[in-house]
Amino acid sequence: MILHKSPNKDPKLPKSYRPINLLDVGGKVFEKVLKDLTSEALYTPLAPEQFGFLQGKCTTDAILKLHQTIENGDLKYIAALFVDISGAFDNLWWPALLVRLEEQKIPKHLYDVLKDYLSQRWVEVQTPLGTYAKPVTKGCPQASVLGPFLWNLVMDTCIQRLKPYATEVLAYADDLLVLWQSRSRLHLEEQGRVICRQLQEWCELNKLTVAPDKSALMVFPIKEPKTFRRQPTVRINGHRIPVVRETVYLGIRLDLFLHYRSHLRLQTHKAIQAVSRVTSLAKRDYSLTPEKQKILYKGIFEGIALYACGVWAQRILLKTSGSILLRAQRTALVRLFGAYTDTPLEALTLILDEPPAHLTALFRAAKYHVKRDRPDLSHELIENYSNLSKSERKEKLVEMWDAWLRESPKGTFARAIFGNVHNRKRLPWVKPNRAIIRVLSAHGPFRDHLCRRRLVDSDLCLADSERDTVEHAVFRCRAVPETLKEARMKIQARTLRDIIQDREDWNILSAALADLVQKRESESLLVRAGIQVAEADS
Numbered sequence: 001m002i003l004h005k006s007p008n009k010d011p012k013l014p015k016s017y018r019p020i021n022l023l024d025v026g027g028k029v030f031e032k033v034l035k036d037l038t039s040e041a042l043y044t045p046l047a048p049e050q051f052g053f054l055q056g057k058c059t060t061d062a063i064l065k066l067h068q069t070i071e072n073g074d075l076k077y078i079a080a081l082f083v084d085i086s087g088a089f090d091n092l093w094w095p096a097l098l099v100r101l102e103e104q105k106i107p108k109h110l111y112d113v114l115k116d117y118l119s120q121r122w123v124e125v126q127t128p129l130g131t132y133a134k135p136v137t138k139g140c141p142q143a144s145v146l147g148p149f150l151w152n153l154v155m156d157t158c159i160q161r162l163k164p165y166a167t168e169v170l171a172y173a174d175d176l177l178v179l180w181q182s183r184s185r186l187h188l189e190e191q192g193r194v195i196c197r198q199l200q201e202w203c204e205l206n207k208l209t210v211a212p213d214k215s216a217l218m219v220f221p222i223k224e225p226k227t228f229r230r231q232p233t234v235r236i237n238g239h240r241i242p243v244v245r246e247t248v249y250l251g252i253r254l255d256l257f258l259h260y261r262s263h264l265r266l267q268t269h270k271a272i273q274a275v276s277r278v279t280s281l282a283k284r285d286y287s288l289t290p291e292k293q294k295i296l297y298k299g300i301f302e303g304i305a306l307y308a309c310g311v312w313a314q315r316i317l318l319k320t321s322g323s324i325l326l327r328a329q330r331t332a333l334v335r336l337f338g339a340y341t342d343t344p345l346e347a348l349t350l351i352l353d354e355p356p357a358h359l360t361a362l363f364r365a366a367k368y369h370v371k372r373d374r375p376d377l378s379h380e381l382i383e384n385y386s387n388l389s390k391s392e393r394k395e396k397l398v399e400m401w402d403a404w405l406r407e408s409p410k411g412t413f414a415r416a417i418f419g420n421v422h423n424r425k426r427l428p429w430v431k432p433n434r435a436i437i438r439v440l441s442a443h444g445p446f447r448d449h450l451c452r453r454r455l456v457d458s459d460l461c462l463a464d465s466e467r468d469t470v471e472h473a474v475f476r477c478r479a480v481p482e483t484l485k486e487a488r489m490k491i492q493a494r495t496l497r498d499i500i501q502d503r504e505d506w507n508i509l510s511a512a513l514a515d516l517v518q519k520r521e522s523e524s525l526l527v528r529a530g531i532q533v534a535e536a537d538s
């Protein structure tokens, strides 16, 4: 048992502490056996409205169900009541659970084992004044196998009770959501009263309470975006439930029109913050290879930013939502790979061989929908996704990626070198590091670029009075490190485009590029120009 205190809570209040009760391995095995036996013996299986702790079900399923219920609504409004059950798990009352097990007609020997397992439990706390012990009659230990299952069993009775009065009831662990349709505010309030009465009765039976201030009511307009002159009143235990225009449900921020724009804004912001924290930790660590940087990008940025994309990916095709995601992706890549802050995303996707995030989201969503056997939805996203083979899907992504590049005027330098995405994919030896990204995007310590950014007055090279472009620096400039001069002698091809096609030439040149970039960036002219490199502001 561990006592854990969060920093901004009153240390004097017992509620500020979270006792963690861990289950040992023996207990886990025992609970797993009990759980499997009990779930097989259930008289009625768990309601399909349950989504938590169940194999093959995830939060996206529950959110999507909510989304579809609202979209398929045919009356004027859909009310959504987000119910917060106070400390749900800690308050799962065992006697109510045992009644439920009896109702489920599980065999007597199993019932007796469960009853015995739940009886005579004590919590012990070691304090400087000695050991303090207290009997326990509710709650389940952390990491318990049986606990969530037992909770679902009790939650089932809640669903059965509310279902006749609601359009949809969704339960994910202790997250309860009740949806009902209505023609008018009055109708909405009436139905709300009935539902809340049922909910209250259920709570009383199970010794649970709803926290009205933590619960929320959202009223989604179905046809026209109309709002009430007076907000509807729905009460639980005599307390009015706040009516909100936005709320967070299972980690996704819902808005009244299901645009998910504010969700994307918040979620991408979170993703960038997480990326920044990691890059500041790894700042001086040059052992981060491009492969590791990519793993970090996928794990951190995509993991956070693309959460539940099965629900919102269709929206990404709308301009604003798409640009929120792409802007965030550019920031994340710039920070992770230490590129110049103004490097265009178009160039980064090619150099790093990383598709634009809106397409990644779209393809992930299509995959999700195909897996869930909802071809109608994936059809909307990507034509015939379910009929495509694995390689055809990859081809389709490349095709859409190329189309996206063609539509944009940015990243022309990288595009001139690589040609298109298909060609980029045939050059696995181009492994992008800081120097290579600077050279291949032309967003680096070249006076031509710095002049365009108004960081220097002239684009002429100080050593040769020729325009200081990438080509000048790589092939002609005299003020370069010896390693680059030697590399120039060994390379056959004469343009960057030709050099990257040849593995040997590229390996010789790319090794020397690091020296070139380092020399130029440490030169005082850049320092005076106050060049902002990504890691400086991360």
Ligand SMILES: [Zn+2]
Pocket (backbone or CB within 6 Å): 461, 462, 463, 464, 465, 468, 472, 473, 476, 477, 478, 479
């Ligand atoms: Zn020069």
